[in-house]
Amino acid sequence: MATSVTQPVEAEWKLPDRGTVGIISLILTEISLFSIFVIAYLFYIGKSLTGPLPKDVLEFPVLATICLLSSSGTIVFAEHALKHRKMGAFKLWWAATVILGLVFLYETGVEWHDLIYDKHLTIATNVFGTTFYSLVGLHATHVVVGMTFLLIVLIVTMRGFPIHTQIRRVTFLSWYWHFVDAVWVVVFTVVYIVGR
Amino acid sequence: MASIDYPLEKSRRRQRDFSLSEALYSWVATVDHKRLGLMYMATAIIFFLIAGIMAMVIRAQLIVPENHVVGPDTFNRLFTMHGTTMVFLVGMPIIAGMSNYLIPLMIGARDMAFPRLNAFGYWIFLFGGILLYFSYLGANGLFGAGSAPDVGWFAYAPLTERAFSRGTSTDYWILGILVSGVGSIVSAINVIATTFCMRCKGMKLSRMPLFVWVMVVDAWMVILALPPLSAGQIMLLFDRYLGANFFNTQAGGSAVLWQHFFWIFGHPEVYILIFPAFATVSEVVPVFSRKPIFGRQAMVGAVVAIGFISFGVWAHHMFAVGMAPISNIFFATASFLVAVPTGVKIFNWLATIWGGKIRFSTPMLFCIAFIFQFLIAGLTGVMLAVTPFDWQLTDSYFVVAHFHYTLTGSFLFGVFAAIYYWFPKATGKMLSETIGKWHFWLLVIGFHLTFDPQHILGILGMPRRVYTYAPGRGWEPWNMMSSIGAAIQFIAIACFAWNVIRALIKGERAGDDPWDAWTLEWTTTSPPPEYNYETDPEVRSSRPLWDLKHPDDPDWKYE
Numbered sequence: 001m002a003t004s005v006t007q008p009v010e011a012e013w014k015l016p017d018r019g020t021v022g023i024i025s026l027i028l029t030e031i032s033l034f035s036i037f038v039i040a041y042l043f044y045i046g047k048s049l050t051g052p053l054p055k056d057v058l059e060f061p062v063l064a065t066i067c068l069l070s071s072s073g074t075i076v077f078a079e080h081a082l083k084h085r086k087m088g089a090f091k092l093w094w095a096a097t098v099i100l101g102l103v104f105l106y107e108t109g110v111e112w113h114d115l116i117y118d119k120h121l122t123i124a125t126n127v128f129g130t131t132f133y134s135l136v137g138l139h140a141t142h143v144v145v146g147m148t149f150l151l152i153v154l155i156v157t158m159r160g161f162p163i164h165t166q167i168r169r170v171t172f173l174s175w176y177w178h179f180v181d182a183v184w185v186v187v188f189t190v191v192y193i194v195g196r
Numbered sequence: 197m198a199s200i201d202y203p204l205e206k207s208r209r210r211q212r213d214f215s216l217s218e219a220l221y222s223w224v225a226t227v228d229h230k231r232l233g234l235m236y237m238a239t240a241i242i243f244f245l246i247a248g249i250m251a252m253v254i255r256a257q258l259i260v261p262e263n264h265v266v267g268p269d270t271f272n273r274l275f276t277m278h279g280t281t282m283v284f285l286v287g288m289p290i291i292a293g294m295s296n297y298l299i300p301l302m303i304g305a306r307d308m309a310f311p312r313l314n315a316f317g318y319w320i321f322l323f324g325g326i327l328l329y330f331s332y333l334g335a336n337g338l339f340g341a342g343s344a345p346d347v348g349w350f351a352y353a354p355l356t357e358r359a360f361s362r363g364t365s366t367d368y369w370i371l372g373i374l375v376s377g378v379g380s381i382v383s384a385i386n387v388i389a390t391t392f393c394m395r396c397k398g399m400k401l402s403r404m405p406l407f408v409w410v411m412v413v414d415a416w417m418v419i420l421a422l423p424p425l426s427a428g429q430i431m432l433l434f435d436r437y438l439g440a441n442f443f444n445t446q447a448g449g450s451a452v453l454w455q456h457f458f459w460i461f462g463h464p465e466v467y468i469l470i471f472p473a474f475a476t477v478s479e480v481v482p483v484f485s486r487k488p489i490f491g492r493q494a495m496v497g498a499v500v501a502i503g504f505i506s507f508g509v510w511a512h513h514m515f516a517v518g519m520a521p522i523s524n525i526f527f528a529t530a531s532f533l534v535a536v537p538t539g540v541k542i543f544n545w546l547a548t549i550w551g552g553k554i555r556f557s558t559p560m561l562f563c564i565a566f567i568f569q570f571l572i573a574g575l576t577g578v579m580l581a582v583t584p585f586d587w588q589l590t591d592s593y594f595v596v597a598h599f600h601y602t603l604t605g606s607f608l609f610g611v612f613a614a615i616y617y618w619f620p621k622a623t624g625k626m627l628s629e630t631i632g633k634w635h636f637w638l639l640v641i642g643f644h645l646t647f648d649p650q651h652i653l654g655i656l657g658m659p660r661r662v663y664t665y666a667p668g669r670g671w672e673p674w675n676m677m678s679s680i681g682a683a684i685q686f687i688a689i690a691c692f693a694w695n696v697i698r699a700l701i702k703g704e705r706a707g708d709d710p711w712d713a714w715t716l717e718w719t720t721t722s723p724p725p726e727y728n729y730e731t732d733p734e735v736r737s738s739r740p741l742w743d744l745k746h747p748d749d750p751d752w753k754y755e
Contacts, residue, residue, distance in 0.1 A: 009398040009734045018309040018393035025385040029419040036427035036457060040442065049448045124439030127448045134434060134442075 023172045027179045030142070034183055037138055038190055041131040045195050048126035054196045057119045064107035065188055068143075071100035072181045075174045085164055087157075094154055097177070101147045108140050132191065139187050142180050149173050227311035228726055232318050233297025234622060237615075239322060240289040245689070246329075247281035250274045252686055255646075259679035261667040271663035272346035276369070277328075279349030282603065284373050285325045287469040290611055291418075292317065292383040294472050295411045297622065299387060301717035301724060302405045304396025304733035309389035317383040324376025331368035345369035348661065350462060351432075353443035353454035358436050367436065370429045377422050384418035387411060396716075398735035403755070405715050405738070406489060409496050410475035413503045414468055420507070421464035428457035452517055459510035467506040470602060473570075473610020474499065474541065477563045480617050481545050483713045484560035485552025488739065488751075491544040498537035498544075505534050515583050516590040524583045531581035538574055542567060557711075558632035562613035565640055569605030573598060576651070591661075594654025597647045605643055612639070612692070619696075620710045624722040625703030631695040638688035645681025649674035714739035 045054075078093035112133075115121045123133040153170065157163045163170065223231060254274050257265040266274065296314065300307055308314050331344045345365045347356050356366050391412040395404070432454070434440035441447035443454045482489045489495060511519060511527040519527075545567055554560065576598040580586050589595065612635075619627050653674045658665065665671055709718040716733055717724070718741055737743055737751035 009736060010400070013397045015393045015395060018389045021389040021392045022310060022385055025388050025419055029381055029385070029423055032420045033423035033427050036424045036460075040427075040431065040453065040457075043450070043453060044448070047448045047450075122439075123434065124441070127441050130434070130440040130442055130449070134431065134440065138430075 017168070019168055019172055023175055027175070030179065030183075034138065034186070037131075037135045038186060041135050041190055041195065044127040044131045048128045050126050052119055052121050052125070052128075054128055054132075054191075057115060057121055058192060058196055059111075060192055061107055061111060061188075064104045064111075065184070067100040067107070068104040068181055068184050071097045071104070072178050074100060075177050079167075079171060079174050082164055082167055082170060087164070090163070091154075091157060094150070094157070098147070098150050098154055101143060101150060105140065105143060105147065108136070128195075135187060136191065139180070139183055142183065146173075146177050146180050150177070227307075227315045229296045229300050229308045229311065229314060230622070230724060230726075232314050233293045233295075235318055236289040236293030236296060236321075239325070240286050240293060243281050243285040243289075243325060245693075247278050247286060248686070248689060250278040250281075252682060254278065255679040255682035257663060258665075258675050260676070261665050261672060263664055266663070268663040269343075269346065272348075272661075273344040275661055276345050276348050280328065280345070280369065280373065283349060283465070283469065284376055285328070287603075287607065288376070288380045289321060291411070291414060291468065291472050292321070292380065294475070294611075294614060295383070295387045295415070298618065298717060299390055299408050299411060300394065301621075301720070301728060302408050302715055303391065303394060303399050304716050304729060304735065305390065305394035306728050308386050309394055310386050313382050314386050317379040317386065319379075320382075321376045321379030324372045324374070324379065327375060328368055328372030331365055331372070335365040335368050336363045350455075350458050352458075353432070353435075353451040354445060356432055356436075356454075357444060367433070370433055370436075374426055374429045377426050380418055381422050384415035384422075387415035388419070391415075396729075396733045396735060403735055403738040406478035406492065406495055407475040407715075410471050410478065410499050413499050414471040414475075417464050417468050417471075417503050417506065421461050421468065423461075424457050425461035425465075428454060428461070431457075452514070455514050455517060456511070459513045460507070462513065463510040464506040466599070466602065467502055469607050470570075470610075471499070472614070473566060473607050476610045476614040476617065477545060477566055479715065480559045480563045480613050481548050483617075483711055484555045484557060484563070485549045486555075487548055487552045489544070490547035490550075491540075492738065494540055495544055498540040501537040502534060505530060505537070509534060512581050512586070515586045528581050528583050532578060535574060535578050542571055542574075557616075558627070558629055558636055559613045559617040559711075561633070561636045562609045562616065565636070566606055566609040566613065569601055569609060569643070573601035573606055576601065589654055591659055592654035593650045593658045593660055596660045597650035597654060600647045600650070605647065609639075612636075617711065618717075619699070620706030621717055621722050621724070623700065623703070624706050625699045626706045626710060627695050627699045627703065631691055631698070635688050635691040635695060638684055638691060642681045642684030642686075642688055646678050646685060647681070649677045649681075653678070709741070714742045716740050719744070 074093045074096040078090050078097060081087075081089035081093055121129045121132075123129050150173065153163065153173065223235070226232065253266060254271070257263050257271060296308065299305075328345075335343055335345075343363070343365050345351075345368060347361060347366055347369065351366070351369060354360060391404070391408055401409075431440070431442040435442050435444060435449075441449040443449050443451050445451055478489060478495060509527055509530045511523060512531045515524055515527075545563075549564075576594070580589065580595065580598060616627055616632055619625070653671055656670055656674070658669075658671050658675075665675075706722050708720065708722055710722075711718070716735070719733065720729055733740065737755050739751045743750040743752060
């Protein structure tokens with residue numbers, strides 16, 4: 001029986017990229033975290049004992065939403081430019097993404113300032129305030145984290161770092177950014193449409 | 197005889213003398229999966245001894261009615277810290293430690309997918325553990341003295357709210373567990389990426405050792421089940437520090453919501469904890485029965501099924517809260533369902549032993565005890581899933597007995613099997629079989645003497661978490677037996693500690709493959725060199741080492 005002692009091993013041996021699997025796992029675990037805050041928000045709709053209520057104080061964050069969702073587009077263009085080594089276009093689209101993200105954060109800040117100082121809704125006011133600031137704040141925290149990494153990429157690229165050697169990592173960052181955008185779609189739906 | 201490589205050069209070089217600071221630095225700065233795995237295990241064992249001593253004090257307090265070993269406040273802290281430590285600082289690092297040490301070796305990889313993330317996971321976990329224990333010194337309790345958390349391991353609201361838990365002890369519980377949870381999550385992400393991306397040539401999923409299969413399903417459960425706890429804890433922190441109203445019933449919040457969030461985490465968590473035992477038994481039983489595992493595909497299917505079902509059973513912890521009848525029916529039925537894949541696993545282990553040429557070495561003894569004790573744990577679990585039965589016995593010692601059957605009788609026995617089985621690989625030294633058998637039999641006797649009477653105590657109506665009880669209710673003999681059993685378990689653990697220390701000092705050399713096993717880790721030296729394998733292994737069947745040892749009758753012909 002010594003004919004085929006060494007049975008040939010699969011000639012093609014290709015496994016998924018570890019970064020891909022890692023970032024997908026990270027996004028899944030984040031989804032699990034967000035879903036609990038979303039569930040808490042949905043559970044407490046209409047359970048506030050005192051005002052102000054969502055329909056009295058919430059306005060559609062139109063500009064913020066447009067900015068954040070379009071930043072998902074600009075980051076795709078940036079990635080595309082990077083893959084084709086068009087560094088000028090990459091920097092432009094990447095900077096656009098950063099600016100759109102910053103506008104979103106600024107708009108959120110304006111909204112919160114208005115809610116806290118003019119409409120007297122804080123996290124302690126009622127369960128609407130509790131769940132609103134927690135859910136929107138958790139999302140904004142993720143925008144801040146994403147923004148930090150976007151800025152790091154922008155700054156090192158501006159200073160001459162050969163970012164095209166890091167296409168893989170830039171791609172992972174863009175996935176994370178898409179995830180943050182997708183979460184905003186859910187948050188927007190739950191808070192500003194269902195919750196009102 | 198069946199070694200792929202003998203990197204003697206390397207192992208000699210490793211033996212040269214290190215100064216103490218160099219040695220310390222090499223451990224602190226390491227990103228090697230084997231060292232991190234051992235650090236996880238050592239940390240877990242230290243926390244296990246601490247929490248075990250707490251259990252001893254608890255049993256000393258309860259040995260006779262109206263005893264005065266500790267007061268009620270101390271008692272509350274003891275059972276809180278005992279439970280929290282055993283789950284988060286013993287169970288979770290043992291999972292991380294076993295996965296870290298064994299998965300790369302078993303799949304023929306050089307290291308985990310993200311070695312630095314791995315080191316981060318360990319240190320953040322250790323920081324969380326130390327933070328929790330710092331509460332004994334740093335927290336301010338009711339009277340300004342340092343004090344540990346005393347709200348129970350599941351920290352039900354509204355007891356944890358600012359109004360009812362003054363001081364900072366509860367915050368230490370929240371932050372310590374939140375931080376160590378980050379460690380568990382990154383370690384689980386690492387396990388997933390390693391298993392999917394780092395397997396050596398030919399190591400298809402269908403050939404992957406069952407150990408790795410179980411641990412990767414476990415990692416999936418960790419990344420999906422731990423965030424609900426973190427979310428709940430963040431909400432609790434908001435309640436306590438920002439005046440939020442998540443669990444504040446006076447402002448429309450819901451204390452029951454905490455229970456839901458906790459148990460959405462908590463029930464998958466108990467399966468997460470038992471999985472390393474499943475993983476170990478699935479490796480040890482075949483090797484010591486000299487047979488391949490029976491029904492490999494069914495075993496994989498069962499473990500995946502348990503993973504799925506575990507996310508749909510959480511509210512069986514909450515029958516007594518007063519849920520809608522339809523919820524009770526749903527969660528009771530879902531809980532019965534778990535018994536099906538679990539039964540498949542038990543039958544397959546038994547079928548593997550059946551007709552085998554069994555060697556009753558210490559690892560196998562622990563596995564056999566595991567199978568019997570886990571069966572009983574499962575049966576009392578099914579009893580508790582019957583809603584009216586649960587109404588009668590919830591929060592009684594019956595529940596305590598049930599989950600100690602799963603966590604001590606099953607998880608701990610599985611872990612001891614793993615330690616006796618893989619200790620020779622990790623250290624190059626054999627643990628003594630004689631002391632091992634003393635350890636095993638004392639632990640079996642002590643375990644049953646401790647926890648069997650607690651079923652009866654529960655049925656007789658003794659509630660859990662009471663610091664003392666009045667005489668004349670028929671509880672005295674059972675409590676006395678239980679406490680004596682705990683002392684015997686303590687002696688058993690002392691045997692184990694002695695065995696480990698003795699083996700490290702003067703244990704006999706293990707060689708590469710002391711158990712005549714079949715998985716890849718036994719092809720390298722004991723302990724394995726830093727790079728694990730000199731040449732990348734190639735795998736043709738699910739028992740690669742069998743193929744190497746039996747070139748005339750390899751497994752791949754039949755798979």
